Amino acid sequence: MNGSVESKFDVRPQAATYTLFQLILYFLKLGTIGFGGPVALTGYMYRDLVEKRNWISEADYKDGLALSQLAPGPLAAQLAIYLGYVHYRILGATLVAITFVIPSFIMVVALGWAYVTFGGLTWMQAVFYAVGSSVIGIIAFNAYKLTTKTVGKDWLLWMIYFIAATVTVITETESILLFLGAGMVYWLVKAPPNWKRKKSSLKSYEPISIMMLLGSAMQSNTGVLWNIASFFSKAGAFVFGSGLAIVPFLYGGVVKEYGWLNAQQFLDAVAVAMITPGPVVITTGFIGYLVAGFSGATVAALATFLPCYLLTILPAPLFKKYGKRPGINAFVNGVTAAATGAISGAVIVLGKRSIVDLPTILFALVTLALLWKSKKVPEPIIILVAAIIGLIVYPLVQ
Incomplete structure (x- = not known):
């Protein structure tokens, strides 16, 4: 049974140039030192897996980003799960999901214990004061790189990008309808369906086939x-x-x-x-x-x-099977442009909360300048230095 399903939907890309163990180690490291939230984390994945190591093709990355935006849930985790699925299917997706999440889970549990035991984290505001603004610099840099790679020179993609960014800034939320609408518009303009076909088929409604969003919620009021x-x-x-x-x-x-x-x-x-x-x-x-x-x-x-996890691996076979068709490809490009615009808009939304005075402006600008001028400066080092400076500066400005 499993074999028949796999043969029906499994359209494999080129053979992997890396082992599953290497991929697991990468996501274990990213989950341990990957700061900056979903925008930065998706940028790290693109930089490391697509640009530097060539483990993942740009097309597979774009498919994963689009699917992650279409489905509800945490963007970075879904993209990681999808990239684990690309060459190693369910086993890869499952192991990547575990190794990516477990380091930060251990950290927040430890911080939760300290919070309860010592009556609060009085030092956290000082740390977050600096780290929050430095993180904005990291996010902005990665959003810029992602924009230049995914939007290109297509005027329609740029229009979609700016509309998505503007809506995100104004509403401070990201709308699934915006992403779906962007995909449909780009599909109809760039690869319109053949309405003259006598029989309807999956090809006639290609973008519709990938909107398989499943949800589950446990209903109980006891305990x-x-x-x-x-x-x-x-x-x-x-x-x-x-x-x-x-x-x-x-x-x-x-x-x-x-x-x-x-x-x-x-x-x-x-x-x-x-x-x-x-x-x-x-x-x-x-x-x-x-x-x-x-x-x-x-x-x-x-x-x-x-x-x-389920909302990533269940629609993934349809992406692998039908994602290369012109209609699906156009739809994904439109969704990706909207997603990238929303990510860029989120930089402004988050920045308004983190950049509140001259020191925080300087933290963000210095971080951005360091990343712009020297790509060899590790983000965790920037975060660590910002945290130390925040402990010193915060009491002086309050």
Whole structure:
């Protein structure tokens, strides 16, 4: 049975030039030292796997980015899962998902223990003051690189890009309808379907075939762990926009609906997510720890990431089988341009929260200048130096 399904949908790319173990080690490292949130992490993957190592083709990367934007859940984790799927299918996707998430999960659990044990993280505001603005510089640089690579010189793609960026800045959210609309417009302009065909077929509705979004939410009102599982599975299954959009959704449930945390505790949780590497939505692990200890952290993290895992590997075969057809290719290009525009718009949205005075402006500009002039400066070193300087500068400006 499995063999027949695999043969039906499995359209393999060229043989992998790397081992599964090498890929796992890469994502373990990225999950351990990859700062900057989804925009930066997707940029790192492009730089390392497409440009430097040539493990992943640019076409496969673009397919993964488009699918990650179409499906709900954390963008960076979904892209990582898809890239693991490209050559090593379900085994690769599963191992990449685990190794990418587990380092930051361990970190947020440790920080959650310290938070509970020592009555709060009073030093965190000082660290986040500098790190947050430096991260904006990292994100801006990676957004620039991603834009130049994915949009190119096509005027229609640039129009889609600017519209998506503008909408993201104005609404401070990312809309799935915007991505789907961009894909449909570019498809109709660049590779319109043949409406004269007598019989309808999958080819006539190629972009429609890849909009297979599945969702699941556990329904139970008994026990705090069940409530955690129910709420965070909804966050993972139904919230679009990755770290940018999930924060207000989490606030509404964690603070307003359930009253698990107060507003200050929630802000501390968001700060933890920003100063730790890996996916921003790993903050769900920190929140879960504050609510119900290690069990709460584990349930919250699993409930958040399991839907995004399924929503990546289930549609992936259709991307591999039909992604090279003109209609699908045009649709993906349109979605990718919109996604890149939204990512660039998110730089401004996040920057308004992190860059608040002259020192934070300098942190962001110096970080951007360092990355622009010297591509050899590791981002974790920049983050570490910014954190140390923040501990010194923050008390002086408050």
